[in-house]
Amino acid sequence: MKVIACLALAVCSASPFAAKAAVIDFEDLPHLAYFEFSSELSHGYQITHGGSGIDPFAYVVGPAGEDALKYSGDGTKRLVTFNTSTITVSRPDGGAFDFLQFDGGESWLDMPHVWARQIQVLGQLETGGTVSKIFNLDLFKDPQKGMQQFLLDDRFRNLMSVTFSGLGATGGGPEFSLDNLVVQPDLVQLNAPSGLWLAGAGLAALAFTRRRQINSGAAAR
Numbered sequence: 626m627k628v629i630a631c632l633a634l635a636v637c638s639a640s641p642f643a644a645k646a647a648v649i650d651f652e653d654l655p656h657l658a659y660f661e662f663s664s665e666l667s668h669g670y671q672i673t674h675g676g677s678g679i680d681p682f683a684y685v686v687g688p689a690g691e692d693a694l695k696y697s698g699d700g701t702k703r704l705v706t707f708n709t710s711t712i713t714v715s716r717p718d719g720g721a722f723d724f725l726q727f728d729g730g731e732s733w734l735d736m737p738h739v740w741a742r743q744i745q746v747l748g749q750l751e752t753g754g755t756v757s758k759i760f761n762l763d764l765f766k767d768p769q770k771g772m773q774q775f776l777l778d779d780r781f782r783n784l785m786s787v788t789f790s791g792l793g794a795t796g797g798g799p800e801f802s803l804d805n806l807v808v809q810p811d812l813v814q815l816n817a818p819s820g821l822w823l824a825g826a827g828l829a830a831l832a833f834t835r836r837r838q839i840n841s842g843a844a845a846r
Contacts, residue, residue, distance in 0.1 A: 646725065646809040649714065651702045656687035660704075660712075670808060671717050675788075676710040683710050686802075688768075696802060697730030697771030703804035705732045706791065712803060715786040716810070721751040724781040725807040728772040731762060732791070732800035739798030740764060741791030746777070748784045751811075756780040759792065762801070772804055783811055 647668045651658075654667055660674035660683040674683050683706040686693045696705055706712065716722055724746075731740035741762060748756045760775045781787070791801035 646807055649806040649808065650804060651685050651704050654685045654702070656685060656702065657691060658685040660684060666717065669717075670722075670806075671713075671715045672704070673713040673715070674706075674710060675713060676708065678709040681706075681708040681710040683707060683712065692734060694768040695734045695766075696732065696768065697766045698768045698802070699728060699772040699804060700769045701804065703728075703730075703772070703802050705802045706800055707732065709791075709799045711788050711790045713786050713788040714806060714808065719785070721783045721785055721811045723809045723811060724748060724777050724784055724787045725809060726774060726776045727789075727806045728774050728804040729760060729762065729789075730772040730802040730804075731764060731766055732802050733798075737764070738796065739800050740766075741799055741801040742794035742797035743792040744775075744801050745790050745792055746781070747788045747790070748781050749786045749788075751783040751785050772802065774805075 647670065649668045649670055649672070651667055654665060658665060660672070661681070662674055662676070664671055664673040666672070674681075676682075683704055685702055686696055686698070686705050687702050688694075688698065688700050696703070704712065714724075727746075729744045733739045742764070743762060744760050746758050746760070750756060758777065758781075760773075763773060765771060789801070789803060791799040793799060
């Protein structure tokens with residue numbers, strides 16, 4: 626039994642494991658946390674603001690206060706962008722991750738001409754190259770039910786970063802909101818030499834036990 630347990634430990638130690646998914650909901654950032662070509666950590670991921678043109682910025686809006694109820698929302702904190710902003714998500718350690726889903730909505734108050742009609746998601750692949758997808762917004766603004774849930778397909782795996790930008794399409798602008806980004810680190814392979822060492826140790830223990838059994842049997846005879 627000890628030998629079996631040792632071999633099982635070796636096999637398990639040499640196997641990959643899945644890390645737990647994280648939901649970036651911005652609840653760990655203060656109300657009105659401000660982004661202007663800057664970064665913040667949220668639930669273990671780096672949130673970086675970028676942009677172009679005149680005065681791009683973003684900030685975290687709470688469920689109430691600062692005209693928050695006039696934004697598209699879901700009753701919780703969310704990140705809203707202004708002017709031509711981009712939001713990029715990455716791991717601080719530079720590791721790859723999978724992007725599974727997010728909630729998106731319009732941004733600015735009662736100015737429909739600046740609301741994004743679409744949100745573009747651009748993923749930078751670990752192996753090089755990019756993947757992208759465009760999601761259509763319904764232009765329904767409500768403080769509790771104004772966010773839409775969008776699902777990503779299997780192409781958005783093994784990413785080094787993912788970048789969001791708003792598209793005006795016809796008659797719109799670049800401003801959008803984000804919430805509840807579901808991300809998950811890739812499967813992590815443990816150090817192969819360590820796993821092989823444990824496997825070898827298990828086989829050595831098996832050989833040693835077998836040799837003792839043979840020697841004990843010979844002595845009894």
